[in-house]
Amino acid sequence: MARRPVVEVEHLSVGYMTPRGLATAVDDVSFTIYENEIVGVVGESGCGKSTLANAVMRLLGPGAYVTGGRIRVDGQDVYRMQPEALRQFRWTTMSMVFQSAMNVLNPVKTVASHFEDTFLAHVPNMSKREIADRAAELLRLVRIDPSRLRSYPHELSGGMRQRVVIAIAIALSPRFVIMDEPTTALDVVVQRSILESIMELQGQIGFSVLFISHDINLVTAISNRVGVMYAGRLVELSEAAFDASGGFHHPYTQGLLRAIPKLAVGEDEIEGIPGSPPSPFDMPSGCSFHPRCPYRKPECSMRKPPLVVAENYQVECHLTPAERRGELHVH
Amino acid sequence: MYYIKKLGNFILLVWVAITLNFLLPHLMPGNPMEALVAKSQGKIDPVVMHALALQFGINNKPLWQKYIDYMTQLLHGNLGVSITYYPVHVSTIIGQSLPWTIILVGVTTVLAFLIGTLIGIVAAWRRNKLFDSLMGPLWMFMGSVPQFWLALLLLYYFGFQLGWFPQMHSYSAGDAPSFTWRFLGDAVWHSILPGFALLITTIGGWMLAMRNNMIQVVSDDFVAFAKARGLRPWTVMMSYAARNAVLPSVTQFAIALGYAVGGQILIEEIFSYPGIGYQLSQAVISQDYPLMQGIFLIIAVVMLFVNFAVDILYARMDPRVGTEEASA
């Protein structure tokens, strides 16, 4: 099946300028997202996943700079567009659901006027009537009563706000939607029903998704492929359905998987990953994960790991699959 | 509920202002009235003396009795009689000066707020660009100039040396106030110098406050979300960033409007502009206590009212206000 790429990220690096120098938040990351595909990216907080999302939207905050690579969405280089072209490109081709549903809606505007602003920015001749109809229809899609159009953000619950944001995100039928921890701030029940809504919409309308989360279970459940970021690098990208027991996983991914509490009775206790992620000013030599890796071998601290590409996965690691299974344990 | 609470607060504050106004002369060491009486023995008409004695309670009634008398007088709209302009009532003098003050100081306050806020919006939006780097220091400097000093320089140079503008008063002598174009034009002509001095020294404060707020709001998520949605830059700047950033300035604006009613004592004095501030400074100089107290009371009450009105307006501008119980 010849799949059409929607998002192509090539050797992307993003740095933050700090008084102590340039801190690299995203380091040489490459991946592609195809039509109708959901790609998840997981990692601990601060691993660069949200920076990655903002970089794709070209929405990096002050002091953050793309220091290398390029990003193409729907074949167009996002960082080569003129401001007006970029403005029109946003939301019609790519849109984004932000992490903080609580704060992304303008507190002094009603839900309806958020829709109005969005539509009028891209379809200036749309009538009030059409906008109202379309907005109501979108709200129904995310299971919110259209009467809520008259509400102000503070009158909605967190879950409802996030649904409104999702409805706004798909308002102009983009080809690609970035979801940056869309459910993190919500409680588990709401989280689940919102995820179901997202999956349903994606199935009905058809768009590609870059789904960012710190929850590897959740990401594995909804994504076609799962990427794992550590200290700014995409250390693994594998098919979600690919057998996890095969031991192909990066040692860090294994650690993340082991850190999940299991509900089954009598299961052994949760294991964490010892140590903490490195500071960007004090990156370990060689593989940045080696100080925390249970299977590390001498070479890990000496050279950057190679990218090992297999049919269903790719991993940045010096270890062989057997070593990663812990069978040939070298300490 | 919110409105009732605010109204209650307003009434309470008005009462406090009146009481304070009553108490101040009584709390000062040595009744100022007695000093005045002693000083002007025989110079003031006994009728005035009686009226003054009534108002200041120069009798041996207990304080609470005086307080009740004072309140009764007030409820009848009686602010007393001016000493300098005897037998004109204080309320008449205030009624004649208030319009001038509102026209001069009110208009310049509104203009300064609008201009300053607008410059602040653009400066923050184009932070550290040329516009910002020029406007910041310029208006900071202008805001540091003492108003009355600038006013005197303007008066000397443009009024006296060049003779471009009238040197005093609010309209040409021999004219009677009327709503004719000629008169209005003349009044505007007279207000340009004092207005300019007021305007140019107050823009800076509004500009800096707005710039600060705006820079902070620009880093808020809802602004990023607006940009992400591809809204036009003008929309993001005005109806997202500025619309929220202006909220704290609104309260300040209310307070400034309240002050505006009090007039600009020095500016009005310098230009002999017959507003409230001029009357107040005349009252201070000639120790016309009834006039002073009356003006002070009016200022306080108007000020309180403006604050109350803005609380109500604020609830309109920020939908979050008024629903939170703890907002007062």
Next chain:
Amino acid sequence: MSDQPQAPVQPAASQPALPQKIRRPRPQWLQTLARVFREPKALIGFIILALFILIAIFAPLLATHDPMQEGALPPLQPPSKQFLFGTTGYGDDVFTQWVYATRTSLSIGFQVAVIATALSVILGVYSGFKGGKVDAVVNWVTQVMLVLPGYPLIIMISSYIPNAGSEAIVWVLGLTSWPGAARMKRAQAMTYRTRDFVLAAKLGGFSDFRNMLAEVFPNMMSLVFNTFISMISWGIFGEAFLRFLGIGSTHTPSWGNMLNQAQNGNALMQGAWWWFIPPGLSITLVILSLTLINYGIDEVSNPRLQKPLKLPKALRRKLQAAAGEEGM
């Protein structure tokens, strides 16, 4: 934007990302001050202010004539070698007056600032941190004070104090100027009430007083300093205002007094700009320097106002060559 990258944008990045919620953030006001000096605007402010402070301190050494000898010189002499700033219409040396006036005006400004800042810190921090009834009362008093018109109130109070000297003016200005600052501090202190490090200290059984002093106060240093600086401005402006109006004793030379005399002596009409310009320009420069300092403190101590750092030029050029582009 929504989440901080791994590299903390705040400069306090030296500690590793260990959980340090319970630990109190280090009072960084000393470091902040060091960074303020690196802000060019603030540095200019400090230099101007330091100059005036030096003049005030060394006034007796700088004075070219005997300040006690009033009216002994030829009047209205333009600036010359003998009379650096010329002489007044009353035959005094302007430079000597100005040097001593700098001392008076600055010291009044500082004294007002000490009184107002102390009051605003004590009342604001205490009521904000404590909450409850104390807070309710203090907050109410603050509100009343805030809506009472400032200058008219000051004039009225001052007019009841005959021949007010510097002391009286200091107290009147100091006691009427704290409410706004107190309200700001109350708001900030309230946010500390529920912070982890304060709760930890409370649970540790320390007294509220100790917690306020050791946990809350150090974190409010930049706000306190800010208030202090603005209150100096307020004191200097206020003094000039009152003295110009002729309130208070006219014997100690101050900038306000000099302007009052210049105005009464028709300095401008007689073309004696040297009599009129120095005091007004001094006020302007000192207020400007204080504004610049406050601006610098704001820019440095408020993380949301900090300037984003730019990429080094070399790196930027390299990136441009590689067609990478700056993010928005």
